[in-house]
Amino acid sequence: MLDADFFRRWMTATTASVDREAERLTALDSPIGDADHGSNLRRGFTAVAATLEKEAPDTPGAVLMLAGRQLISTVGGASGPLYGTLLRRTGKALGDAAEVGEQELAQALRTGVDAVMQLGGAAPGDKTMIDALVPAVDALGESFAAARAAAEEGALATTPLQARKGRASYLGERSIGHQDPGATSSALLIAALAEAAGE
Amino acid sequence: MSVEKLVGIVLVSHSAAVAASVAELATGLAGGGTTAPVAPAGGIEGGGFGTSAELISAAAAAVDRGAGVAVLTDLGSAVLTVKALLAEGDELPAGTRLVDAPFVEGAVAAVVTASTGADLAAVEAAAAEAYSYRKV
Numbered sequence: 223m224l225d226a227d228f229f230r231r232w233m234t235a236t237t238a239s240v241d242r243e244a245e246r247l248t249a250l251d252s253p254i255g256d257a258d259h260g261s262n263l264r265r266g267f268t269a270v271a272a273t274l275e276k277e278a279p280d281t282p283g284a285v286l287m288l289a290g291r292q293l294i295s296t297v298g299g300a301s302g303p304l305y306g307t308l309l310r311r312t313g314k315a316l317g318d319a320a321e322v323g324e325q326e327l328a329q330a331l332r333t334g335v336d337a338v339m340q341l342g343g344a345a346p347g348d349k350t351m352i353d354a355l356v357p358a359v360d361a362l363g364e365s366f367a368a369a370r371a372a373a374e375e376g377a378l379a380t381t382p383l384q385a386r387k388g389r390a391s392y393l394g395e396r397s398i399g400h401q402d403p404g405a406t407s408s409a410l411l412i413a414a415l416a417e418a419a420g421e
Numbered sequence: 422m423s424v425e426k427l428v429g430i431v432l433v434s435h436s437a438a439v440a441a442s443v444a445e446l447a448t449g450l451a452g453g454g455t456t457a458p459v460a461p462a463g464g465i466e467g468g469g470f471g472t473s474a475e476l477i478s479a480a481a482a483a484v485d486r487g488a489g490v491a492v493l494t495d496l497g498s499a500v501l502t503v504k505a506l507l508a509e510g511d512e513l514p515a516g517t518r519l520v521d522a523p524f525v526e527g528a529v530a531a532v533v534t535a536s537t538g539a540d541l542a543a544v545e546a547a548a549a550e551a552y553s554y555r556k557v
Contacts, residue, residue: 262471294505298471300498303505310509341504389497 223321228418229285230274235414237267243410250403254390258299259403266297266305282322286313300388301404304338304351305411311337328362335359342387349383349390349397351404358412366416373412377405427457428535428544429484432528433477433494433503437464443525447532457535458484459528472498474506481513489516489541491531493548495524516541522548 240247244260251259270289279285290310293302312334316322322330335355344350354376361372380402385391390402430447434440440463448456460480465471481490490513494500503519506512518541520527527548534547 256470258471291509294502294509295474298465298469298473298498300501302472302474302498303501307505307508341501341508 223323224282224327224419225321226280226282226285229282231418232415233267233270233274233285233289235417236411237271239410239414239417240264240267240407243407247403247407250401250406254385254393254397254400255403256299256389259301259407262297262299262301263305263407266293266302269293269296281316281318281320282327283313283316283318286310286316289313300342301351301407304342304404307341308334308338308355310334324366325363328359331362332359344387347383348386349380349402349405350385350387351402351408353377353380353383353402354405354408354412358408365421366419367421370409370413370416370421373409377401377409380405426488427455427486427538428488428541429481429486429490430457430459430528430531430535430544431477431480431484431490431492432459432461432463432524433472433480433492433499434461434463434524435470435472435495435497435499437461437468439463439495439524443528446525447528450529451532451536455536457532458486459532460484472502474502474512477503477506478512481517485514485517487516489518489544490514491518491520491535491541491544491548493520493522493524493527493531518545520545520548521552523551526551526554 240263244264248260251257270292273292279288286309290306294306312330315330315333344352346356354373357376358369358373361368385397390397432440432444440461444459444461460483462476462480465473530551531544531548535544
């Protein structure tokens with residue numbers, strides 16, 4: 223069973239990973255975006271880590287709701303409301319249970335990913351974070367390690383795609399040949415989940 | 422409808438200068454007499470391009486007169502942040518609506534219409550109608 227501490231470890235591991243990879247995310251966002259994905263997410267997750275430490279929410283749902291709220295407030299770019307919605311809707315789906323099972327998490331995360339698709343209007347294949355998140359959620363029923371591998375594979379598979387959403391979509395065919403920064407940061411989020419689970 | 426109950430307008434842009442200038446333009450074109458309350462919410466706190474949920478919430482609270490608030494946005498994260506705040510439920514005043522309209526033309530139409538004392542639905546319709554005005 224997964225308790226609030228597990229979810230705090232997930233968020234802490236994501237913060238550390240985003241901090242480590244911020245420059246790579248921004249470099250990926252330079253040719254097809256506005257070159258701020260790494261710095262925006264770093265600002266957002268730094269605020270998440272600080273808030274979780276201060277407020278110490280004691281259920282899995284509360285941890286994710288609070289983290290999502292911070293991202294909506296502090297990121298400044300489109301990834302703020304998108305990741306914020308992902309975590310908040312996932313947290314809301316988990317309710318106020320003190321512990322949740324892996325299958326419950328998989329199901330809640332699917333609710334979160336559906337909410338992100340609805341908010342951004344993106345579908346798989348549009349070269350967005352959805353291309354990492356959907357395969358990850360599909361594989362989460364199997365194991366955390368499988369979800370991490372699926373997210374990484376999904377992020378890599380965005381390279382040959384043409385962007386149909388967001389700033390990159392204005393570039394048309396010129397977006398082809400670049401890995402999507404949002405799918406890449408989503409793979410970091412899922413890798414941090416596996417790390418929190420010790421997988 | 423009494424003048425105290427005008428619909429408020431919030432203008433959300435990635436740029437503080439764009440939001441402030443469009444607010445100034447729309448208010449100026451609304452002409453003499455009472456104009457509807459308008460607040461810009463541009464850029465991120467401390468400067469820089471982007472969208473700030475805090476600035477949007479503060480702007481909406483500032484223009485709320487109890488008759489609803491029409492929010493107009495430019496693109497990308499501005500749209501998504503307002504939608505996310507609306508989904509939160511308690512972040513924006515009751516009767517706040519994201520209006521689907523072109524930013525500059527929609528702002529002018531919204532402020533002029535709101536200044537007549539029109540209700541939120543009429544303000545929204547006037548702003549959305551700005552899409553149908555072809556320039557060529």
